[in-house]
Amino acid sequence: MARVSNWNPQRYDQEFANAAMERLREAGEVIAEAARAKCPVGTVSRPIYKRGPYAGQPWTKRDAGALKKTIRVVEKHDQHGTPLAKGRNIRVYAGNYLVYYAKIVEYAGQKFLRPALASVKSRIRSILGG
Secondary structure (H helix, E strand, C coil), rough: CCCCCCCCCHHHHHHHHHHHHHHHHHHHHHHHHHHHHHCCCCCCCCCCCCCCCCCHHHHHHECCCCHHHHCCEEECCCCCCCCCCCCEEEEEEEECCCCCCCCHHHHHHCCCHHHHHHHHHHHHHHHHHH
């Protein structure tokens, strides 16, 4: 049996972490693509309300396909802008301030995120090497 001398596993920690994050990003993009394909697209577009209690509020505007456009993959960073070392994670988000109804559509209307994850599990396993 060969002996390994001067082995320093900490030297390769960053390389392993970068490779793992790249695989997670790729898996997140696969989920986001599937979610965009399953996302319902509305047919109604309307401008910002001009009258009433919410007049002028930007979130009252609706655009067809706005929910689909907000599906994105995000890598969490700490307050200094560096990726989190301990909780390395990639998240797939849908919605934002103007498209606040993403959660309503997912949980009450037409599900699109969870079925997207379920439909690409085998691809994710192959990407992550499991």
